Amino acid sequence: MRIVTFTKRGAKMGYQALYRVWRPQRFEDLVGQQMITQTLKNAISTGQTSHAYLFTGPRGTGKTSAAKIFAKALNCHHQQNGEPCNECEICRAITEGRLNDVIEIDAASNNSVDEVRDIRDKVKYAPTQADYKVYIIDEVHMLSGGAFNALLKTLEEPPENVVFILATTEPHKIPATIISRTQRFDFRRIDMRDIYERMEYILKQKNLKYEEPALKVIAKAASGGMRDALSILDQVLSFGGGEATLQNALLVTGSVTQEKLKNYLQKIFAQQTAQALDELRLILEEGKDANRFIEDVIDYYRNLLIFKTAPEMLAKEELSEDVKSLAENASTKVLYEAIDILNQQQQNMRFSTHTDVYLEVLTIKLTQLKSLDSEPVTTEAGQTIKKLQEQLQSLQQQFEKFKSAADSRKDENTQNKISTKNKVQHRNVPKVDLKKVYPVLTNATRDSLVQLKSIWGDLMTMLSVTQRAMMNITQPVAASESGVIVSFKYDFLCKKAMSDEELIDALNNGLERLVGGKMTLVFITQTQWPEMRKKYLVEHKDELENGKEEKKDAVRSQKDAVVTEAEKMFGKDVVEVKED
Known part of the structure; x- marks a missing residue:
C-alpha cells in the first residue's frame, strides 16, 4: 500500500537564521553604507546605470544584498527614487530566487574558462521576463586567469540589456583590465x-x-x-x-568579563607575576578563547592610553573608575610598550596550537614593564652616573682634538661625496626613448593638451588605489591626437611606472575609453622635460621656422585673394588696403 502525504499550504516552515530572515530588501535597509546606496539609487532613478559594477569589502557588509536590491530596482516598473516596490511579480521572483533573468554565480566553485564561456554565449539572448539580465558573480577573485580573459571581452562590449555585478573580498587579486571596465564601490566595515x-x-x-x-x-x-x-x-x-x-x-x-579583566590587569600593573598567572589560569579554565582574550586586553590598554592623552574621545560608559585609577598610575611609555608586546604576541599566536604558553609569556613580559621615571635613584646609581659624566667629559676633549685634524680633510671629502652623489643620481634617472618623444612633439597641439588635462582626473579614477598613488603627482605636458607625454615629479616613480605593465595597460584602456582611440604613452621626469623640449627645439629649428613661414605665406595669399575679390566687386578706386 502506498501512502501519500500532503503539506498544508501555509504550514510552519523550518527555522531560518536571523541573517536570512532579516536580509535587507531595500537600499534603506542596508546598514552603514549610505554613500553607496544613495549613489546606486540616484543612478537608477535617473537612468544612468552602468553595464558593470564591482562591489568590494569585508565579508558580511552587504555586497550581495546590495546586488540583489539593485537587480530588483533596475527591473521594477514601480520603483520610487531608486527603491524597488518589493510587491510586483518581478520583485517577488528575485527575492525568492526564481527569476531566470537574475543569475547568481559562485566563482569559488564555477571558476573555469568553460563556465565563463558559457556565460558569454548565453548573455547574447534577450531576457525572458525582466527588462535586464543581471549576472551576480560572487567571490569573483576566484576565477582563473583564463576565465578572466574570457570575461574581459563581454565586459568591454556587453549587450544593452545586460548588467554584471562582481562581488569580492579580495579586490587586489582582480586584474586591472577587469577593474577598469567596472564602476567600483568599496563597502566599509560597519560601525x-x-x-x-x-x-x-x-x-x-x-x-x-x-x-x-x-x-x-x-x-x-x-x-x-x-x-x-x-x-x-x-x-x-x-x-x-x-x-x-x-x-x-x-x-x-569567548570574551572575558570586565571584572576578571580588571583583576588580571591590576596584578599586571602591580608587577605581581605569580598572581597575574593565577588570574590567567582561572580565565582559561572557563574556556575563554585565547585570541578573543588578547583582543580584550589590547582594547583595555587602548582605553587607558586614550584616557591619559585624549579622554574626551572615550564614550561615557567606557570611563569606569577602574580605567581611571589604572591610567593615573601608569606611564604613557609603559602603555606604548605593552601595546607593542601585545600586537607581537597576537601575531605569533596565529600560527601556534599552544596559545596558553604564549599568554603566559605575555603575562610575564607585561608584569616586568616599568617606567624609567618611576625608578628611584639610589646612592650607588648616583655614583655610577657621576663616573659616566666624567668619562663623557674626557671623550669630549678628545673629540675636539680630532675635529681640528678632520676639518683639513673636509673639503676633499665633500668634493668626493658630491661627485659620487651625481653618479648615483645619474644612474637612477630613467632613460627616455627619443623615437617616441619626437613624434608626439612634432604633432603636439595646445587643444590636444587641454583635452588631456580635462580628462586626467577621470582617468585616475579608473585606476586601482596603488596605481592612483603612483600617478597622483603626474601631469600631461604635451599631447597630440595619437600620443601624450606624462611628467613625473620623482625619478624613481617614473622608472617604476615604465616597467609596470599592468599600470600601462590600465592607462591605455582608460585613455581609449575616454578619447575614443589608442594613444602612445611616454613617461618622462619633471627635470628631464625642459631639457628634452629645449633639445627638440634646437634640433628641429629649421623645420619649425619653415613651418612658420609657410603659415605666413598661406595667410598672405589668403589676404591677397580677399583683396582681389573685393576689387572685382567694388572697383580698385574704392578699395583701400591697410596692414595690421
Whole structure:
C-alpha cells in the first residue's frame, strides 16, 4: 500500500537564521553604507546605470544584498527614487530566487574558462521576463586567469540589456583590465553603533528580551560584519532560550568579563607575576578563547592610553573608575610598550596550537614593564652616573682634538661625496626613448593638451588605489591626437611606472575609453622635460621656422585673394588696403 502525504499550504516552515530572515530588501535597509546606496539609487532613478559594477569589502557588509536590491530596482516598473516596490511579480521572483533573468554565480566553485564561456554565449539572448539580465558573480577573485580573459571581452562590449555585478573580498587579486571596465564601490566595515542599533531593532520586532551589554559584546565580536553579528546573536538566543544575556554573550563569543579583566590587569600593573598567572589560569579554565582574550586586553590598554592623552574621545560608559585609577598610575611609555608586546604576541599566536604558553609569556613580559621615571635613584646609581659624566667629559676633549685634524680633510671629502652623489643620481634617472618623444612633439597641439588635462582626473579614477598613488603627482605636458607625454615629479616613480605593465595597460584602456582611440604613452621626469623640449627645439629649428613661414605665406595669399575679390566687386578706386 502506498501512502501519500500532503503539506498544508501555509504550514510552519523550518527555522531560518536571523541573517536570512532579516536580509535587507531595500537600499534603506542596508546598514552603514549610505554613500553607496544613495549613489546606486540616484543612478537608477535617473537612468544612468552602468553595464558593470564591482562591489568590494569585508565579508558580511552587504555586497550581495546590495546586488540583489539593485537587480530588483533596475527591473521594477514601480520603483520610487531608486527603491524597488518589493510587491510586483518581478520583485517577488528575485527575492525568492526564481527569476531566470537574475543569475547568481559562485566563482569559488564555477571558476573555469568553460563556465565563463558559457556565460558569454548565453548573455547574447534577450531576457525572458525582466527588462535586464543581471549576472551576480560572487567571490569573483576566484576565477582563473583564463576565465578572466574570457570575461574581459563581454565586459568591454556587453549587450544593452545586460548588467554584471562582481562581488569580492579580495579586490587586489582582480586584474586591472577587469577593474577598469567596472564602476567600483568599496563597502566599509560597519560601525559598532550601527550593528548594535540593528540588533536592537530586530529583537524589539521579535519581542525578545535582551541586555544592552550583551549586544555591545556581540557588536564588538562581529568586527564590522552585520552577518557575523546576527549569526552570533542567533547562537546567544538559542543558548539562552530566546533571551540575550551578557553572560551568554560572553560564553558564546569567548570574551572575558570586565571584572576578571580588571583583576588580571591590576596584578599586571602591580608587577605581581605569580598572581597575574593565577588570574590567567582561572580565565582559561572557563574556556575563554585565547585570541578573543588578547583582543580584550589590547582594547583595555587602548582605553587607558586614550584616557591619559585624549579622554574626551572615550564614550561615557567606557570611563569606569577602574580605567581611571589604572591610567593615573601608569606611564604613557609603559602603555606604548605593552601595546607593542601585545600586537607581537597576537601575531605569533596565529600560527601556534599552544596559545596558553604564549599568554603566559605575555603575562610575564607585561608584569616586568616599568617606567624609567618611576625608578628611584639610589646612592650607588648616583655614583655610577657621576663616573659616566666624567668619562663623557674626557671623550669630549678628545673629540675636539680630532675635529681640528678632520676639518683639513673636509673639503676633499665633500668634493668626493658630491661627485659620487651625481653618479648615483645619474644612474637612477630613467632613460627616455627619443623615437617616441619626437613624434608626439612634432604633432603636439595646445587643444590636444587641454583635452588631456580635462580628462586626467577621470582617468585616475579608473585606476586601482596603488596605481592612483603612483600617478597622483603626474601631469600631461604635451599631447597630440595619437600620443601624450606624462611628467613625473620623482625619478624613481617614473622608472617604476615604465616597467609596470599592468599600470600601462590600465592607462591605455582608460585613455581609449575616454578619447575614443589608442594613444602612445611616454613617461618622462619633471627635470628631464625642459631639457628634452629645449633639445627638440634646437634640433628641429629649421623645420619649425619653415613651418612658420609657410603659415605666413598661406595667410598672405589668403589676404591677397580677399583683396582681389573685393576689387572685382567694388572697383580698385574704392578699395583701400591697410596692414595690421
